[in-house]
Amino acid sequence: xxxxxxxxxxxxxxxxxxxxxxxxxxxxxxxxxxxxxxxxxxxxxxxxxxxxxxxxxxxxxxxxxxxxxxxxxxxxxxxxxxxxxxxxxxxxxxxxxxxxxxxxxxxxxxxxxxxxxxxxxxxxxxxxxxxxxxxxxxxxxxxxxxxxxxxxxxxxxxxxxxxxxxxxxxxxxxxxxxxxxxxxxxxxxxxxxxxxxxxxxxxxxxxxxxxxxxxxxxxxxxxxxxxxxxxxxxxxxxxxxxxxxxxxxxxxxxxxxxxxxxxxxxxxxxxxxxxxxxxxxxxxxxxxxxxxxxxxxxxxxxxxxxxxxxxxxxxxxxxxxxxxxxxxxxxxxxxxxxxx
Numbered sequence: 001x002x003x004x005x006x007x008x009x010x011x012x013x014x015x016x017x018x019x020x021x022x023x024x025x026x027x028x029x030x031x032x033x034x035x036x037x038x039x040x041x042x043x044x045x046x047x048x049x050x051x052x053x054x055x056x057x058x059x060x061x062x063x064x065x066x067x068x069x070x071x072x073x074x075x076x077x078x079x080x081x082x083x084x085x086x087x088x089x090x091x092x093x094x095x096x097x098x099x100x101x102x103x104x105x106x107x108x109x110x111x112x113x114x115x116x117x118x119x120x121x122x123x124x125x126x127x128x129x130x131x132x133x134x135x136x137x138x139x140x141x142x143x144x145x146x147x148x149x150x151x152x153x154x155x156x157x158x159x160x161x162x163x164x165x166x167x168x169x170x171x172x173x174x175x176x177x178x179x180x181x182x183x184x185x186x187x188x189x190x191x192x193x194x195x196x197x198x199x200x201x202x203x204x205x206x207x208x209x210x211x212x213x214x215x216x217x218x219x220x221x222x223x224x225x226x227x228x229x230x231x232x233x234x235x236x237x238x239x240x241x242x243x244x245x246x247x248x249x250x251x252x253x254x255x256x257x258x259x260x261x262x263x264x265x266x267x268x269x270x271x272x273x274x275x276x277x278x279x280x281x282x283x284x285x286x287x288x289x290x291x292x293x294x295x296x297x298x299x300x301x302x303x304x305x306x307x308x309x310x311x312x313x314x315x316x317x318x319x320x321x322x323x324x325x326x327x328x329x330x331x332x333x334x335x336x337x338x339x340x
Contacts, residue, residue: 006080012056013084017041018049019092022085024101025059026072030108035070038104057081145171152216155240157205157233158223162188162198168219169195176215180204205233210240217241219248225268234283241311247285248308249276253292255302276307285309 013019035046053059061070148171156165159177161184169175175198179185185202192198203209218237227233237247252270260266273290280288288309
């Protein structure tokens with residue numbers, strides 16, 4: 001006659017040592033040697049009890065390099081075993097042995113921390129170099145994209161070859177990538193072809209092919225210095241953003257590299273914080289913040305800034321239209337026309 005599973009579970013936990021182990025492993029993931037230190041038992045005894053708990057599926061293990069860590073099974077624990085353990089834990093949790101186990105666990109965890117502290121104490125001066133050597137210089141910037149809301153629709157305005165879209169797309173619901181250059185968009189489509197949540201559209205930044213209030217976030221990365229009328233472009237960005245939507249601009253701070261206008265078609269030689277704040281305010285944005293970006297030692301171009309703002313509450317598209325036709329600020333030198 002087949003016995004109910006709970007009888008086997010009762011046999012498994014009908015041992016004070018195994019109950020102590022379960023209580024510890026329900027709170028911490030430990031190795032055999034760490035369990036020995038906490039329970040003050042020889043390795044053979046700890047291993048024998050662990051095998052019993054593993055065989056009855058109370059405990060699971062995982063390998064980390066040369067170590068194996070054990071922990072109590074979580075949600076996968078059978079319902080009858082979970083009910084049984086609730087009763088047992090309430091009885092053993094307040095015992096003197098449990099209190100002593102908790103104190104020794106803290107000692108084990110403190111030893112782990114001391115190993116990390118010893119490493120950082122000896123390598124603090126070289127840590128930045130070591131981290132870059134192991135993981136590259138920009139991994140943390142890419143990781144921070146995980147903070148983006150996966151419900152957002154993002155507009156990459158002036159997307160160029162789709163570099164920013166490629167970074168952002170895995171973390172949001174949709175990206176609308178817009179650019180006026182057919183050649184740039186051809187390269188972008190090749191780069192972004194495997195991303196199903198990306199729409200690539202050709203259109204001018206002054207008249208975006210995007211419906212009113214469609215976007216949660218709009219980004220303009222190294223775009224604004226190419227446009228003849230920055231206020232109009234920012235006004236269009238405001239039109240396609242929902243109320244409270246965010247705008248991010250990355251562009252150049254003021255500089256004197258006039259050769260960029262001849263060689264690269266730049267219209268503006270960078271923007272000051274006051275200029276950007278004025279453009280954004282006139283285009284229906286508030287909460288403007290402008291921050292210089294740390295210079296890259298390998299970069300040869302001008303210093304950059306990041307500016308953020310939100311579409312002001314109650315800002316209607318009609319209001320933005322007036323700002324769109326405001327006269328642009330005079331460039332630091334005349335804009336280039338037909339390469340002259």
